[in-house]
Amino acid sequence: MEKRNISVTIIILSLINAVIIALVMFLLAYYKNYPINIDFILFSLFIAFLGSFFVIYFYYYEVVNKRVVDLSEKIRTTFLSKDIPLKQNLLEEADGLAQLDERVNQLIDIREKERMQFENLDSYRKEYLGNVSHELKTPIFNVQGYIDTLINGGINDPEINMDYLKRADKSIDRIINIIDDLETITQLESGEMHLEMEKFDITNLCKDIYSQLELNAAKTNISLLLTKKYDKPIYVIADKFRIRQVLVNLITNSIKYGKENGKTTINISNYNDDVIIEVSDNGMGIEEKHLPRLFERFYRIDKGRSREQGGTGLGLAIVKHILEAHKKSIHVESVVGKGTKFTFSLKATT
Numbered sequence: 001m002e003k004r005n006i007s008v009t010i011i012i013l014s015l016i017n018a019v020i021i022a023l024v025m026f027l028l029a030y031y032k033n034y035p036i037n038i039d040f041i042l043f044s045l046f047i048a049f050l051g052s053f054f055v056i057y058f059y060y061y062e063v064v065n066k067r068v069v070d071l072s073e074k075i076r077t078t079f080l081s082k083d084i085p086l087k088q089n090l091l092e093e094a095d096g097l098a099q100l101d102e103r104v105n106q107l108i109d110i111r112e113k114e115r116m117q118f119e120n121l122d123s124y125r126k127e128y129l130g131n132v133s134h135e136l137k138t139p140i141f142n143v144q145g146y147i148d149t150l151i152n153g154g155i156n157d158p159e160i161n162m163d164y165l166k167r168a169d170k171s172i173d174r175i176i177n178i179i180d181d182l183e184t185i186t187q188l189e190s191g192e193m194h195l196e197m198e199k200f201d202i203t204n205l206c207k208d209i210y211s212q213l214e215l216n217a218a219k220t221n222i223s224l225l226l227t228k229k230y231d232k233p234i235y236v237i238a239d240k241f242r243i244r245q246v247l248v249n250l251i252t253n254s255i256k257y258g259k260e261n262g263k264t265t266i267n268i269s270n271y272n273d274d275v276i277i278e279v280s281d282n283g284m285g286i287e288e289k290h291l292p293r294l295f296e297r298f299y300r301i302d303k304g305r306s307r308e309q310g311g312t313g314l315g316l317a318i319v320k321h322i323l324e325a326h327k328k329s330i331h332v333e334s335v336v337g338k339g340t341k342f343t344f345s346l347k348a349t350t
């Protein structure tokens with residue numbers, strides 16, 4: 001409500017009041033047989049108007065308005081942050097109702113945003129818990145199955161006893177993998193992860209990871225290649241342990257989702273102040289509709305295949321978080337049946 005509206009309202013109220021008072025006086029005079037003339041009526045109307053106006057004006061501004069201003073100030077200090085300004089000019093005489101109106105609207109906006117945040121958080125929490133328990137259930141049930149069989153006589157059967165123990169061991173490895181990944185993701189999401197930035201040679205790290213993963217790749221006869229020899233070092237500033245995690249994840253994926261006799265290639269190049277790292281494969285590729293969700297936790301295109309390969313669906317989510325912690329991003333391009341390329345950058349140094 002505008003200030004002018006309130007003044008107009010007060011004038012109208014005063015006029016109505018004045019008319020009522022004048023009418024009462026007129027009736028009183030009439031019944032008491034006092035002489036009545038137009039001057040008397042106009043005079044009493046005028047006096048009644050002035051009186052009413054001052055009484056209502058002072059009552060409104062000195063009592064009602066002050067309390068309303070106090071109230072909107074209370075809302076601001078209790079619920080709103082100090083930096084939410086009022087739209088109206090504070091140099092003008094404070095119009096309590098307009099202030100209160102604005103504050104209440106700000107309060108409603110904030111509450112609405114909070115409610116949406118809580119709803120999102122709640123559905124995220126439910127989905128997350130559901131995913132975690134679902135992921136853990138499979139290997140735990142497997143272990144239980146193998147142990148049950150062994151207890152019920154299998155332990156004495158040389159055909160299966162060692163085999164079942166090994167399978168149970170593998171399922172336990174899987175549980176540990178899931179828990180490790182969950183721990184990393186929790187640390188990254190709660191901002192607890194502290195990056196240990198250091199200068200290192202990225203070409204050397206790639207070669208090192210290649211030799212670590214060689215045996216893995218050999219299983220499907222996948223060649224791990226570099227586009228050049230890279231006999232000169234290319235230095236970056238980053239958390240070496242975490243970047244190793246990123247590369248291991250990407251290269252392992254290229255092996256897991258690659259084809260027999262395929263290849264994984266890394267290209268490293270300088271671009272302005274950055275070093276660009278591309279990890280490409282000529283594997284199964286990813287349909288375009290999956291690309292926007294690829295970096296979400298637990299998102300997998302072929303759940304069966306991923307589980308079979310020991311995947312948790314958390315790898316790319318971790319990769320994205322680590323690069324974001326470095327204030328960098330990751331980009332993916334893929335053609336089904338042709339292959340996939342992941343590209344990210346790191347800060348270059350000399």
Ligand SMILES: Nc1ncnc2c1ncn2[C@@H]1O[C@H](COP(=O)(O)OP(=O)(O)O)[C@@H](O)[C@H]1O
Binds near residue numbers: 249284285294300315
């Ligand atoms: N190089 C790739 N080629 C084809 N598909 C891939 C590749 N990398 C990742 N994906 C797909 O993205 C999904 C998510 O990857 P990731 O987060 O690492 O989980 P996972 O534990 O399943 O490997 C995988 O399940 C797979 O379907």
Ligand SMILES: [Mg+2]
Binds near residue numbers: 311312313
């Ligand atoms: Mg993976």
